[in-house]
Amino acid sequence: MSGLVVVGVDGSASGMAAVEAAAREAGWRGADLRLVHAFIWPAMHVQLGPSPLGPPEGGLRNMVERLLTEAEERARSLAPEVDISRAVVPGEPLTVLQAQSRAADLVVVGSRGMGSFVGLMVGSTAVHLAAHGRCPVLVVREEGEVTGPIVVGVDGSSAGAGAIAFAFTEAALRGVDIVALHAWTTWNAPMPAPQDEAVPYANEPEALAAQEGRLLSEALAGYQETYPGVSVKHEVVHGGTREALIEASRKAQLLVVGARGRGGFAGLLLGSVSQAMLHHAHCPVAVVRSPDNSR
Template sequence: MKEIIVGVDGSEPSLLATDWAAAEAARRKAPLRVVHVVPPWLYEAPADPGASLIRDRLLQDGRNIVDLGAARARDRAPGLEVTGEQTGGQPAEALLRRARDALMVVTGPRGTGGLTGLVLGSVAVQVATHAPCPAVVVRPSEPSARGEIVVGVDGSPAGAAAIGFAFEEASVRRVRLRALLAWTSPVSTGPGDMLPLVYDRELLAADEERLLAESLAGWRTEYPDVDVVPAAVRGRAARVLAEASADADLLVVGSRGRGGFTGLLLGSVGHAVLHRAHCPVAIVRGRP
């Protein structure tokens, strides 16, 4: 079975991400791999005996971080299959390599190397942007089960993958799924698409309601056990989803939606909710 990967660095945010990943692995009956990444030069044999002592101490510190994360995961989910791993390299690159064959990859918002005041660190952004599997960023929040998952719907391929992931999560957790499609005006669907200068708001609202229903139809059939609350809401997607996340256990969005610039791996809505959401955020990439 595919593993869930979680990155740890000994910081409290990374340990909270480990708690979340352990609970998720237990729900899905999947193994969990706790990964700590150290600078690659620590695996090179230094000529200076003094440097060797420092190297050995730093490697031991890293092993202690792995052990701490693995022990925390086992405490959070007794009986869970947990593997600890320390490796050398750049943290984001190491996590992304392991994400190629993973069920999902989980990080905290920022770790020990993050600049004070930053809401989101570079590792979390890079992993969320490039991960081939769902990437979950666990923001610090009050630990409470709200019984709801929120998913952003937009009619894009990545949005469709996000809907599928959200339905699966809601089914596994046995919670309600709130599917939100936010709209403000007609959206370009590709290069050369001419947008009207004047449009009928009621007709557009009806079109968005139709898109929402069509986007959910197949998944509702596949997951009849999931209670779905759909809503097409007039407003900017990032604001609508961030506000809804205040009452959610998880917010799920596609990596890039309608109207996004070709070539962008993570769209503006994904970036915004990673910074503004009140709960963990899952970024899901569409199939190539």
């Protein structure tokens, strides 16, 4: 395989966790790794070089170089075979990384950066990229590497198909299993056709559950033939989607969701379920936009 993995570097603990995850991803994919720092200070018209009264290694520009050097050393220790490049791009992180996503196969960011407000679970850069990035976005916290299967949320929508494909690719690269989870309630499940036309709202018991099980099987059809080495567990949950995915993430090494799914409002680039996962999941979260909206 080949391609490009981009990771945002900002010097935070969350950002370094993102560097480690990006290095592993690049190694698994046989891809290049680009370390990107959004250098906002030139726009502030402040001195970038060392102060005449300070040490020659001081100054904002030297600080950025040290951040990138540390990040590159960490990445090389985890994936020595990966071709690593560095880029210092003037601008603020949101627009810089969004532009980088146009050429990338995956963008990796920390859940919170140096500019995040205390108390926020996920910073604005991560949420913005999940909504506007032109490729899948992996959001990593600094708790360290976790084990377990890959959990993918399946809702049967065309917008969610990209998340399923991404999950199978990741599972094959990592050599792990998939838990394909579909949650439903009587409020979000389409009613099956009535068994008796004379009683249009009557259905056999468990008719909705059976229909939702078929929806999950149909959404996964073909993937196991393409990825015969990936074992998949079908899990149909009668309950809220957010709660079910958050609970499943406790034992997962990665949670994959679509940017928007069934029931999403037109015009919204990031659905409520995706946002909830970014804030509350217990493992790294990959948000995948549908092919029609990603490039």
